[in-house]
Amino acid sequence: DSGVTQTPKHLITATGQRVTLRCSPRSGDLSVYWYQQSLDQGLQFLIQYYNGEERAKGNILERFSAQQFPDLHSELNLSSLELGDSALYFCASSVGPMYEQYFGPGTRLTVT
Amino acid sequence: AQKVTQAQTEISVVEKEDVTLDCVYETRDTTYYLFWYKQPPSGELVFLIRRNSFDEQNEISGRYSWNFQKSTSSFNFTITASQVVDSAVYFCALSEADNAGNMLTFGGGTRLMVKP
Numbered sequence: 001d002s003g004v005t006q007t008p009k010h011l012i013t014a015t016g017q018r019v020t021l022r023c024s025p026r027s028g029d030l031s032v033y034w035y036q037q038s039l040d041q042g043l044q045f046l047i048q049y050y051n052g053e054e055r056a057k058g059n060i061l062e063r064f065s066a067q068q069f070p071d072l073h074s075e076l077n078l079s080s081l082e083l084g085d086s087a088l089y090f091c092a093s094s095v096g097p098m099y100e101q102y103f104g105p106g107t108r109l110t111v112t
Numbered sequence: 113a114q115k116v117t118q119a120q121t122e123i124s125v126v127e128k129e130d131v132t133l134d135c136v137y138e139t140r141d142t143t144y145y146l147f148w149y150k151q152p153p154s155g156e157l158v159f160l161i162r163r164n165s166f167d168e169q170n171e172i173s174g175r176y177s178w179n180f181q182k183s184t185s186s187f188n189f190t191i192t193a194s195q196v197v198d199s200a201v202y203f204c205a206l207s208e209a210d211n212a213g214n215m216l217t218f219g220g221g222t223r224l225m226v227k228p
Contacts, residue, residue, distance in 0.1 A: 103157035
């Protein structure tokens with residue numbers, strides 16, 4: 001158990017819908033990262049927050065947004081969902097920059 | 113731009129064999145970090161090792177060992193006396209210190225199948 005929690009574990013929704021994925025980092029970790037894992041794209045970095053501030057952005061679509069709250073938990077919002085958004089979404093946390101990232105169990109999103 | 117290549121997409125071995133997973137990386141930074149993660153069939157990503165670019169010493173942890181060679185931009189992972197429980201997808205990843213964030217760039221992964 002990495003200490004990073006993610007909810008829900010599975011999510012099935014229809015095209016055009018909006019969903020929110022939640023992540024709680026390990027106790028003491030200030031950095032939160034979101035990654036997407038799909039068969040065709042592999043593991044890709046989406047976005048990072050550090051102590052509530054956005055730190056870096058990867059190949060995150062404009063339909064996707066995230067935030068980190070004062071208690072350090074984070075949410076990833078996915079809107080206007082398309083079939084191609086079906087993937088495993090991971091949250092990771094670390095104590096700070098350049099330290100190892102510990103991953104949550106992931107949320108498997110299926111868009112039908 | 114940073115890039116990680118794991119040329120072996122799938123490896124199959126018989127239990128007790130030694131196996132080496134290759135990882136080649138590209139970066140323009142002089143300060144960077146390399147990682148290995150394991151993704152068992154259950155799906156979670158498990159951290160195995162982190163190595164910075166200034167430390168080329170090989171590392172051994174039980175049956176696992178890592179060989180870092182800056183001259184060939186490689187960070188290979190060897191499992192000695194493999195076991196069925198080692199069956200998983202293994203990812204090599206790179207993080208550059210000069211990035212505003214320290215996101216991980218992953219290789220495509222190597223699926224290791226250990227047969228009894």
